[in-house]
Every structure is written in structure tokens, then in C-alpha cells.
Amino acid sequence: MGHERQNWTAAPWSDAEVLECAMVIPETADCATFAFRAPSGAWFDYQPGQFLTLELPVPGGPLMRTYTISSSPSRPLSISVTVKAQPGSIGTRWMLDHLKPGMRIKAHGPAGVFSSLRHPAEKYLFISAGSGITPMMAMTTWAWDSGAMPDITFVHAARKPSDIIFKQRLEGFAARVPGLQLCFTVEEVEPFSVWYGYRGRLSQIMLGLMAPDYLEREVFCCGPAPFMQAVRDMLVSLGYDMARYHEESFAAPQPEEVQVEVHEPASVSEVTFAGSGTSVACDGTETVLAVAKRAGLNIPSSCNFGLCGTCKVKKISGEVAMVHNGGISDDEIAEGIILACCARPQGTVVLDL
Ligand SMILES: Cc1cc2nc3c(=O)[nH]c(=O)nc-3n(C[C@H](O)[C@H](O)[C@H](O)COP(=O)(O)OP(=O)(O)OC[C@H]3O[C@@H](n4cnc5c(N)ncnc54)[C@H](O)[C@@H]3O)c2cc1C
Ligand code: FES
Numbered sequence: 628m629g630h631e632r633q634n635w636t637a638a639p640w641s642d643a644e645v646l647e648c649a650m651v652i653p654e655t656a657d658c659a660t661f662a663f664r665a666p667s668g669a670w671f672d673y674q675p676g677q678f679l680t681l682e683l684p685v686p687g688g689p690l691m692r693t694y695t696i697s698s699s700p701s702r703p704l705s706i707s708v709t710v711k712a713q714p715g716s717i718g719t720r721w722m723l724d725h726l727k728p729g730m731r732i733k734a735h736g737p738a739g740v741f742s743s744l745r746h747p748a749e750k751y752l753f754i755s756a757g758s759g760i761t762p763m764m765a766m767t768t769w770a771w772d773s774g775a776m777p778d779i780t781f782v783h784a785a786r787k788p789s790d791i792i793f794k795q796r797l798e799g800f801a802a803r804v805p806g807l808q809l810c811f812t813v814e815e816v817e818p819f820s821v822w823y824g825y826r827g828r829l830s831q832i833m834l835g836l837m838a839p840d841y842l843e844r845e846v847f848c849c850g851p852a853p854f855m856q857a858v859r860d861m862l863v864s865l866g867y868d869m870a871r872y873h874e875e876s877f878a879a880p881q882p883e884e885v886q887v888e889v890h891e892p893a894s895v896s897e898v899t900f901a902g903s904g905t906s907v908a909c910d911g912t913e914t915v916l917a918v919a920k921r922a923g924l925n926i927p928s929s930c931n932f933g934l935c936g937t938c939k940v941k942k943i944s945g946e947v948a949m950v951h952n953g954g955i956s957d958d959e960i961a962e963g964i965i966l967a968c969c970a971r972p973q974g975t976v977v978l979d980l
Contacts (some may be wrong), residue, residue, distance in 0.1 A: 635704070639672035640665045645731040654792045657760070658711040659723055660697060666731070670703040673737035674744045675769035676762040676847075676875070679708060680784050680929050680937050682733035683818060685721045689733075691929035692718040694932045695761040695849075695875070696737060697793075701772030708793060711758040738936050740953050741847070741875040742766065748845035748871075749778060752838050754829070754852030754858055756784040763847065767807065771800050778806040780838040784829050784854065786824050787815050809946055810837035829854070831861045842867060848874040876952070879932035896972040900924055901943060915940065915947065915967040915978070924980060926967045930954070933969035934935050940967050945976030 641647075646663035653659050665671075673696060680693045696710035713720040727734070743751060743766045751770075753763040760783055770777035781801075785791045787833045792813055801807040803907045812825035812833060825833055838844060848858050848868070855874050862872060899906040907922045916938055928938040933951030942963045947970035955966050 636667055636669045638669060639703075639704070640669035642733075644669060646699070646706070646734045648726055650728060651726065654709060655766060655790050657713075657723065658709065658792055660707050660709040661722065661726060662698070662705045662707040663734070664705050665786050666696050671698075671700060671706040671737075672703065673706075673940075674739075674742040675699050675765040676738040676742035676744075677737040678935065679706070679734050679736040680738075680935050681708070681722075682735070682927075683718050683721050683726075684732065685717060689927075690718045690721070691735075691935075692722075693929045693935040693937070695739075697761040697764050699765050699768035699772060701769055709758070709761050709764070713790070718904045726848045735937060738828050739875070739934075741849070741873060743769070743845070743847065746845050746871075746873060750840070750844045751777075751779045752782065752841055752844035752846045753779060753835075754782045754846065754848045754850075756829075756854040756861070757786075757790075758792065759849035759851070759875070759877065760792050762849055763795070765920075766847065767797065767800065771804075771807075776804060776806045780808045780810065780841075780844065782810045782812075782829065782834070782837050784812050784850070785814075787813050787817055788820060788824075808837075829857065829861075831865065834861055835865075841865070844850050844871075846872045848872065849877070852876065852878060852880065868937065876932070876934070879930070880952075895974055897975050898922075898972050899975070899977045901977055902980050909972055909974055911948065911971055913971065915965065915970045915976070917974060918972065919967060919980070926980070928968050931968045933966050936966070938967040939964050941965075941979035943977040943979050946973040947971060947976060948973055 644665055647666050649664045650661055650662040678695045680691050683690045694710055697709040698707035710719045710722055712723055755763045801809045801932050816822045848855050896909045896911050905922050907918050909918045916926055926938050929935045934954045936954035942965050947965050949970040950967050951966050
């Protein structure tokens, strides 16, 4: 697809259609933005802050990976994700090394509830660390494009200045409106470059300097689990109304944070996979995903903590204990759908699989 005008379709993109990679934009070391278009010319409708789950054709079978949409629905002709590979990464590393313009991949979504659109407010405080900046970028672009003067204090923590994703784009926005305050803090500075921002880990004193009116702001937070825990602790001790605090986790909560009420672990549980006729005995602590894997059945999964919705399966009968993180609606639960990654069989369960 060149620079010619595309014939856009009336209907927005749905995940029945593959995405075609249109651009790869290097951001920082081991981080790039991938922009996609729909081959049919469909446009993209979603809420800023929502995510997509991509089916990555890595050797050995597809791998599902969930990424926040870093673009804004105010620019609906393409959709982007910005991915950062950590050491040992498989899926994200595959994207950085192999995903090129013209290639097509399957994607599922958009999904997720972490969006400023769901919590309208006069003033926002966005707090992020590392790749947790992606939803903040989407929500800031949305605020900018909506035409109203934004009032956003944008706090971001990175290891070093060159790790700050979207720094120049954000500075471009902030230089033109008084209502977008950028506050960056880094753990270490780099030789032969000047750094005027904050130094050190985000602290309560720093937060007070960055956003003196934090009590009036709706807070959105995204970053590694210990970072978000530190932010929560800071806000609680500052007397912030936590009903106005929203966070997105990119990884499973620490085991001690997960509290599942299960029946006494006993040999009474059994899962029957109706499609294959296989029955597997289990106790009440194992997830349906793990039981299926033991039975040699592959249920596609990505986040593994009940957020992305990739592992939905239909339950025909029986009870499960399920503590999810928003990856399934009440209506779906009422229809008998479960999230295999966080549903634990309680007694005899029959699945449509
Ligand atoms: C809602 C949501 C939004 C997200 N948004 C973004 C985003 O915008 N940008 C982004 O970059 N990421 C985002 N993520 C995270 C992303 O989905 C992946 O979890 C992350 O990139 C890691 O996947 P990977 O393929 O790179 O690494 P993986 O291959 O899954 O590895 C993850 C880590 O586990 C280790 N590991 C891998 N295999 C093993 C093994 N067998 N044994 C022990 N350790 C192992 C690796 O060392 C690596 O550090 C998001 C996640 C969620 C749930
Ligand atoms: S794998 Fe994400 S909800 Fe189960």
C-alpha cells in the first residue's frame, strides 16, 4: 500500500480480519512501535488505553501476546502497539526481529477497561514506568485530538533518559499547551548528555512536587507490580481517594495477592472435555488451563491472569472457582463461559472443548 487514498469501509475493523503491518518505528533500545492497517480498508474503533492480543507465528506454534494499543482512536486509519523486549523474551523478541511491513498476523480485541473515557474528569494524573507508558500515550493523544485543553500531569519513571519511550512526541504536545505537564524521573543519567528532570525512584516527596494538586486528579497508573504497589502506598498515605485510582497490570499479580476460595483440595474434581471425550482427575487448586495442558489439549492463552480474555471456553456443566481481572463480562459468565487460566474446577466439570 503506497500513498494512494484507500477506500475506507463503513464498518470498523473486527478481529475476524487479519492485520497488515504497515510501519515499524524504532523507539528505544529493544522497543519499537508496530503500526497496522486492515487490508480491507476497515478503520479502528476502540477506547484509548485498551489492548489487542496478537497471535505471533513464532517457530514451534503461535504465541499469544497482549499489548496496549499505543495509538489513539482519534486517528482511526491505523492501529499501533509499542513493544519492549525484556531479556529472555520470546514473543516480543520475535516481533522486533521478524515482523516487517507487509506481513499479516491475526489479532484479537480490542478489549480492556483501563481508559480515561470510562472515568471522565477535569484533571488527570498519569503515572507510569517502563513500557507502562503505552496506555498513557494513547489517552494523552486522545485528549490532545479531542480539541479541549487537556489538564494532565504526566509522570513517568525510567531507568535512564534514553529509555523514555515517546519522549519527543510528548514534548511536542507539551510545548504547545500549558495543560500537559511532563515529569520524568530516571534512576541513572548518561554520560555526555544533559538531564534536567528528576533523579531517583519515584517518591512521595517527588510526587508532591510534580503534582501538588494530586488530590483533585483522577489517577491512572501502569508499570511493574512493585512500582504500582509503591504508588498505591504513597497515595494511600497521602489520603488520596482510592476510588479514583485505576491501574493496569502487564503481568500476573504476585501469588500472595491472589486469593481464591476453593473447596478442600480433594480427589473429587474431574474435568471432562466433551469434544475429545477425555476426562482428567484434578484437585480444586489447578486451573482448567493447566488441566487441559495435562490432557494434551491446547487452549490459547496470553496473560494467564484473567485479564485479556484469550482463554475463554464454554462450560457445559459443573462449578468452577474463578477470580478474574476483568477479562470476562457478567453476561458471558451467566452464559457459562469461563476463563481457563483462572478457573479452578470444583467437583465434576464438563467443558465444550
Ligand atoms: C493488558 C496488557 C497490556 C500489555 N501491554 C504491553 C505493551 O504495551 N508493551 C509491552 O511491551 N508489553 C505489554 N504487555 C506485556 C506483554 O503481553 C508480554 O507479557 C511481555 O512483553 C512478555 O512477553 P514476551 O514474549 O516478551 O516474553 P516471554 O517470552 O513471555 O517471557 C517473559 C519473561 O519470562 C521469562 N521466561 C520466558 N520463558 C520462560 C520459562 N520457560 N521459564 C522461565 N522464565 C521464562 C523471560 O525471561 C522473560 O523475561 C502487556 C500485557 C498485558 C496483560
Ligand atoms: S489468558 Fe488472559 S484471560 Fe486467560
